[in-house]
Amino acid sequence: MVHAFLIHTLRAAKAEEGLCRVLYSCFFGAENSPNDPQPHGAERDRLLRKEQILAVARQVESMFQLQQQACGRHAVDLQPQSSDDPVALHEAPCGVFRLAPGDPFQEPRIVVWLGVLSIGFALVLDTHENLLLVESTLRLLARLLLDHLRLLVPGVCSNSSPLC
Template sequence: MVVCFLIHTVCPLTALSPAECRVVYCRVFGPEEGVLAGEGRQLSALAEAVPGEEAPVLQEADVGVARLRAGDPFAQEMSAVWLGVQSLGFTLVCQPHENLLLAQGTLRTLTRLCLDHLHLLGPGSEVLLRSDRIDVLLSRLLPHGQLLFLNHRFAQSLEKEVSAYVSK
């Protein structure tokens, strides 16, 4: 199960001081929601633990997996799958027994949809104003935090649904 999805800022590590990392969007799934409510400082620490470098396109984006120790900010050990695209980092925090390849594929799909339809990297983009659209993407791709195996037909129908919702 996915516990948390984050969109946060990333910069080359030499240019980023710990105080400059920002959590732009966060969605928590399941019982951990109450634990993380109001824990912005700890989520910033989580985002800082996920490295990132600038990358020009999604195919060349930095991607990786990190093991999070118990107690920072989760009560038990977790796995974080991250993807850095230019100045944004996208992170899925999963339970340690999850299929990390499936999580990585889901994260790539989610990142592509966010970048294509929400124009997150464009000038003047405001992720906070588009949080409802990100919630719709998450509810389709990660219902209640469950990773789904996506076939081609479902991916196409999701693409059409997202396009219709965004055009409203």
């Protein structure tokens, strides 16, 4: 089961300015804790989900930066060559990592992520999911979202834009 989907910014390994920013997130279901004596209010649940999503986004960004450093890529490599060239999603960095119970979710989770230029896409899943299917679904979802963005805002996918 998918527990969350998020889109966030990715910084290059040598970028010192700025923080990882969550651009979009969607939570599917809520975590119930039988050991939590405090009643859950809507505001408390919202803040908890926000913190969990930000923790996942930071871990994805860290994994992205490590992968970029290991491959010897630099910030210049994140820019597209031409606005007419489609983003090569089959070449985009991706990965999988496991979240231990309590870090940041109560149950263990798996995160599948994809870094397309300066945007990170991530799915938070149960530990028993089919990771190949999830990765291909995430690539398809990223392709659809980037194509939709290109149609909505034609100038956003230019050589000067870090998004596309």
